[in-house]
Amino acid sequence: MPFCRLIPCLDVADGQVMKGVRFRDLRVVGEPVELAARYSEQGADELVFLDITATLEGRQALLAVVEQIADHIGIPLTVGGALRTLAHAEAFLAAGADKVAINTAAVEQPTLVTELARRYGSQAVVVAVDAAAGEVTTHAGTRGTGMRAVDWAREAEARGAGEILLTSIDADGTKRGYDLTLTEAVASAVTIPVIASGGAGSISDVAAALRITQAALVASLVHSREDGVTWLRDGLRAQGVALRDV
Amino acid sequence: MSVAIANYGAGNLRSLLAALRRLDMDASATQDPAVIAEADHVILPGVGSAASAMATLRHTGMEAALHSRHAAGRPTLGICMGMQLAVDETEEDGGIACLGLVRGRCIRLRAERVPRMGWACVEPWGEAFYFAHSYSVNSADAVATSEGVTAAIVAGAFTGVQFHPEKSGAAGARFLQQCLSAA
Numbered sequence: 298m299p300f301c302r303l304i305p306c307l308d309v310a311d312g313q314v315m316k317g318v319r320f321r322d323l324r325v326v327g328e329p330v331e332l333a334a335r336y337s338e339q340g341a342d343e344l345v346f347l348d349i350t351a352t353l354e355g356r357q358a359l360l361a362v363v364e365q366i367a368d369h370i371g372i373p374l375t376v377g378g379a380l381r382t383l384a385h386a387e388a389f390l391a392a393g394a395d396k397v398a399i400n401t402a403a404v405e406q407p408t409l410v411t412e413l414a415r416r417y418g419s420q421a422v423v424v425a426v427d428a429a430a431g432e433v434t435t436h437a438g439t440r441g442t443g444m445r446a447v448d449w450a451r452e453a454e455a456r457g458a459g460e461i462l463l464t465s466i467d468a469d470g471t472k473r474g475y476d477l478t479l480t481e482a483v484a485s486a487v488t489i490p491v492i493a494s495g496g497a498g499s500i501s502d503v504a505a506a507l508r509i510t511q512a513a514l515v516a517s518l519v520h521s522r523e524d525g526v527t528w529l530r531d532g533l534r535a536q537g538v539a540l541r542d543v
Numbered sequence: 544m545s546v547a548i549a550n551y552g553a554g555n556l557r558s559l560l561a562a563l564r565r566l567d568m569d570a571s572a573t574q575d576p577a578v579i580a581e582a583d584h585v586i587l588p589g590v591g592s593a594a595s596a597m598a599t600l601r602h603t604g605m606e607a608a609l610h611s612r613h614a615a616g617r618p619t620l621g622i623c624m625g626m627q628l629a630v631d632e633t634e635e636d637g638g639i640a641c642l643g644l645v646r647g648r649c650i651r652l653r654a655e656r657v658p659r660m661g662w663a664c665v666e667p668w669g670e671a672f673y674f675a676h677s678y679s680v681n682s683a684d685a686v687a688t689s690e691g692v693t694a695a696i697v698a699g700a701f702t703g704v705q706f707h708p709e710k711s712g713a714a715g716a717r718f719l720q721q722c723l724s725a726a
Binding site for chain 1: 555557558561562564565590591592595624654655656657658659660661662663664671673674675676677690707709710711712715716
């Protein structure tokens with residue numbers, strides 16, 4: 298099995314990286330290209346960029362950011378948030394994203410997952426699942442769907458998704474740890490990789506998630522310190538987590 | 544030195560072009576068979592699906608150009624699916640014939656989780672590179688492996704790698720530099 302993946306997530310609004318609590322109370326944490334370069338330098342395995350404005354302007358701003366990052370940083374890049382159509386996804390892939398993460402659009406139009414996988418390969422298609430109390434939500438966590446996260450993850454896999462990005466909205470931004478029960482349930486329901494997301498407050502939280510699913514998204518935890526990724530990687534390795542040498 | 548990237552029309556060539564630009568190499572994406580036949584170096588990139596890539600290589604005339612440059616000993620680098628396209632056939636898309644520049648077959652990966660996604664060590668090189676694949680190549684021309692999977696093949700002027708050097712940070716840049724300057 299490849300090394301565990303530590304994946305900083307940058308939520309972008311109006312060209313700035315933001316962080317909120319349970320998807321609300323946003324504050325600015327930095328400039329995206331600068332942060333991406335720093336995280337890459339410190340040994341991030343991949344980067345995820347999410348447009349949290351869900352507006353045309355937000356999408357355009359993020360496209361420009363993705364182009365700059367693709368030009369300057371040689372590690373894998375996933376882009377998501379507000380990708381509603383095949384054309385949106387294609388614009389980001391053309392701008393230099395390696396993968397696109399789709400959420401609401403995948404729920405509303407599951408054939409989009411298959412279409413993207415057929416054109417770009419499954420490895421380019423991430424289905425982002427935002428779960429609240431085990432239920433899939435859409436529109437940035439504001440609408441329930443009545444679907445269980447486990448069932449939707451299985452369907453997404455069958456439709457051609459190459460990865461599941463699983464965010465627990467209950468845990469997001471709380472710093473109380475990932476929702477390990479949910480992560481375990483989804484990771485055992487599918488055979489594609491699952492990325493745990495939401496709630497990391499300590500090195501031990503990330504280590505616990507990586508023991509279940511070998512890939513974890515981190516935001517606040519690394520945004521809060523200048524040496525964020527280095528510090529987290531060193532701490533994880535000290536706890537016996539298998540990360541690559543950088 | 545000129546590097547031509549065979550553009551079979553799917554996905555992200557920007558990061559590959561950017562990686563080459565960072566190495567001060569003059570690279571461009573093309574579908575022109577004359578450019579593919581004559582460039583100092585050609586890269587078959589690693590995006591999309593095998594069937595549509597083969598169809599595009601064929602109808603643009605790039606397939607014949609790749610064969611003629613290979614026969615003339617001009618170097619070609621296949622990345623990820625670009626390597627998988629170089630063998631005789633693949634199980635992808637229900638089973639299709641590939642370029643046959645290299646003897647071998649491309650088969651569905653049997654791993655704990657597929658796509659096999661992430662950084663993994665390549666032996667005997669002793670360095671980690673970034674992989675993202677659901678298929679792998681079985682070939683007598685393998686020169687490096689990663690966790691039992693073929694990581695690199697060399698056959699005549701063709702070099703293929705399963706990992707993405709353009710996405711593998713400093714190790715990937717060193718690989719590209721070495722591979723392309725050997726041309």
